[in-house]
Amino acid sequence: MAYHVAQDIREARTLPATYYRDVQALHHLRETVFLKAWHYVGFEQQCPQPGSLHPLVLMPGFLDEALFLSRNTDGQLFLLSNVCTHRGSILVREPCRAREVVCPYHGRRFSLDGSLLSMPLFQEAKNFPGATDNLARLPLERLGPLLFSSLASECSFRQVMGPLLDRMAWWPWEQLQPRPDLSVVYQVKAHWALYVENYLEGFHIPFVHKGLHSALDFGQYSVEILDHMVLQTAPARKAEEGFQELPSDERGQRPAAFYFWVFPHIMFNFYPWGLSLNVVVPQTIDFTLVYYYTFVNRPERLGQGAGAELHRVELEDQAIVEMVQKGIRSRLYQSGRYSPTMETGTHYFHRLLALYSQSKLNGDHT
Ligand code: FES
Numbered sequence: 036m037a038y039h040v041a042q043d044i045r046e047a048r049t050l051p052a053t054y055y056r057d058v059q060a061l062h063h064l065r066e067t068v069f070l071k072a073w074h075y076v077g078f079e080q081q082c083p084q085p086g087s088l089h090p091l092v093l094m095p096g097f098l099d100e101a102l103f104l105s106r107n108t109d110g111q112l113f114l115l116s117n118v119c120t121h122r123g124s125i126l127v128r129e130p131c132r133a134r135e136v137v138c139p140y141h142g143r144r145f146s147l148d149g150s151l152l153s154m155p156l157f158q159e160a161k162n163f164p165g166a167t168d169n170l171a172r173l174p175l176e177r178l179g180p181l182l183f184s185s186l187a188s189e190c191s192f193r194q195v196m197g198p199l200l201d202r203m204a205w206w207p208w209e210q211l212q213p214r215p216d217l218s219v220v221y222q223v224k225a226h227w228a229l230y231v232e233n234y235l236e237g238f239h240i241p242f243v244h245k246g247l248h249s250a251l252d253f254g255q256y257s258v259e260i261l262d263h264m265v266l267q268t269a270p271a272r273k274a275e276e277g278f279q280e281l282p283s284d285e286r287g288q289r290p291a292a293f294y295f296w297v298f299p300h301i302m303f304n305f306y307p308w309g310l311s312l313n314v315v316v317p318q319t320i321d322f323t324l325v326y327y328y329t330f331v332n333r334p335e336r337l338g339q340g341a342g343a344e345l346h347r348v349e350l351e352d353q354a355i356v357e358m359v360q361k362g363i364r365s366r367l368y369q370s371g372r373y374s375p376t377m378e379t380g381t382h383y384f385h386r387l388l389a390l391y392s393q394s395k396l397n398g399d400h401t
């Protein structure tokens with residue numbers, strides 16, 4: 036089913052409640068949007084040495100693509116399919132070091148860059164080996180230690196991330212240290228789009244986040260619509276809790292945080308202590324996982340300002356989003372209206388969802 040959200044926010048109605056109950060719409064979006072998106076796949080230090088192998092699953096429970104990072108003897112990093120090209124066994128089951136990758140099923144051997152080396156008892160096979168006997172290799176892009184890839188991108192990483200990279204050109208990506216000890220996954224009993232649309236407006240901050248509200252100058256909260264991206268920011272109430280790397284404005288204020296959302300499912304939250312990368316992974320129409328990956332460059336600033344107590348803010352958001360999940364089941368609620376000043380980010384997100392609900396699907400994977 037195709038959805039429509041009017042372009043003029045002053046007269047637009049929100050996505051109808053039926054959207055959040057539409058299983059087909061979620062499957063359609065998985066194949067038309069998520070499959071082509073750029074994804075966070077891990078960080079450089081997960082493959083520290085020549086011969087390091089690190090298995091991962093891309094968007095577990097949704098895209099479920101088995102991959103692994105591999106560093107060859109020259110130190111070059113590859114992202115490869117973790118599925119054997121013979122009969123589909125998983126190859127690498129846990130992080131390890133190896134000289135080559137050997138399939139546990141029938142012994143097919145691959146080099147660390149994914150090329151087929153040998154296969155027992157295939158001497159009589161014709162046209163073997165061919166290109167499809169090598170492991171599929173995916174593109175790998177870096178922002179400091181963070182690694183990104185796509186299964187079927189139609190746009191380059193630079194195109195997708197351009198507005199963020201331009202605005203954050205001053206950001207010291209290379210200084211970020213991965214902190215798995217501060218990383219966490221949240222379970223949200225709600226449709227993934229309810230989670231994202233809540234993220235895209237600061238309208239609820241005074242009502243839902245009393246602590247965060249006291250750290251931000253809410254009167255100066257700004258939302259900027261970029262290409263398939265939204266940037267929200269606000270100055271810190273106390274200038275010393277903002278980014279010291281940036282000049283203060285005419286009021287003597289400094290930004291408290293930069294909240295970038297990249298369509299459809301990644302949030303880059305920049306704080307004076309570092310980066311909280313949030314990845315939203317739909318599971319079903321009413322259940323979503325949200326991964327928080329933490330990277331720190333100034334540990335002495337952890338626990339200060341808008342980037343303090345992220346766990347509490349997350350739980351406050353989840354509680355409200357789970358209430359909306361109950362609300363959209365009502366037969367008496369169909370859709371709502373937008374605040375033309377406070378909900379431009381949510382309106383843009385709904386417009387994109389409506390737009391992509393009309394896009395053509397190649398093949399039927401639903
Ligand atoms: S599935 Fe890998 S060798 Fe058979």
Ligand SMILES: [Fe+2]
Nearest residue numbers: 233234244352
């Ligand atoms: Fe919130």
